[in-house]
Amino acid sequence: MLNKLIIVFISLVLTSCFFEKTKKPVVIIDRSTGQENIDFDRFSIIPQPEGQTVDRKIDKKTNSALIPVAGRIIQTFSKNHQGLSFATNFAQAVRAVKDGTVVYSGNKNKKNGKTIIIKHALGFYSSYMQNQTLQVQSGDKVKKGQVIATTGKNNFYFEMKKFETPINPIKYLK
Incomplete structure (x- = not known):
């Protein structure tokens, strides 16, 4: 009798796994800003009615960043070279690859020359080195x-x- 009760109990528990339950919406939290429900297409907040989930595809074209400077890439990302080197002329414009906040602007490390570091959404950082003048x-x-x-x-x-963690910038630049 006890064995039959155990079998019935286990059967009920297992069959309840197959019934569809009300799913709660997925909430994505950006650690760097504390914002919830981030639209990875545009790095902005998604207005979301309560109880509904967001179903969006990531469009890699809109998620890409600008190339920071006009010039030929002369050295690519590798284990020993954790960035991109560009052949540039003196006094070319350097542009921010994405919206963000400047967290460093200066030349404390003489080896890298004048440097700018920008913090972007989702924990991304971009560093711009060997500059002549800094405008931010x-x-x-x-x-x-x-x-x-x-x-x-x-x-x-x-x-x-x-x-x-260093990442290959070429995957994010257009």
Whole structure:
């Protein structure tokens, strides 16, 4: 008798797994800003009625960033070279690849020359090195395509990171 009760109980538990339950909406939280329900197409907040989920496809074309400077890429991303080097002329415009906030603007590290680091949504950072002049300061908000610096005499160097992990910028640039 006890065995039959155990079998009935287990059967009920297992069959309940197959009944569709009301699904709760998926909430995505951006750690870097604390914002919820991020539209990865445009890196903005999605207005979402309560109880509904968001079903969007990521459009890689709208999710791409600008190339920071006009010039031929002379060295690509690798284990030993964690960014892109561009052959540039003196005093070319350097542009922000995406909207963000400048977290560093200066030349404390003489090896990298004058440097700008911008924090973007979703934990992305972009670094612009070997500049002649810097046109933004720490704390400034920048827009995608805004001129932030001019190139120096050395080849321009660009890096991207996701939090602290270096990533290949070529995957995000158009």
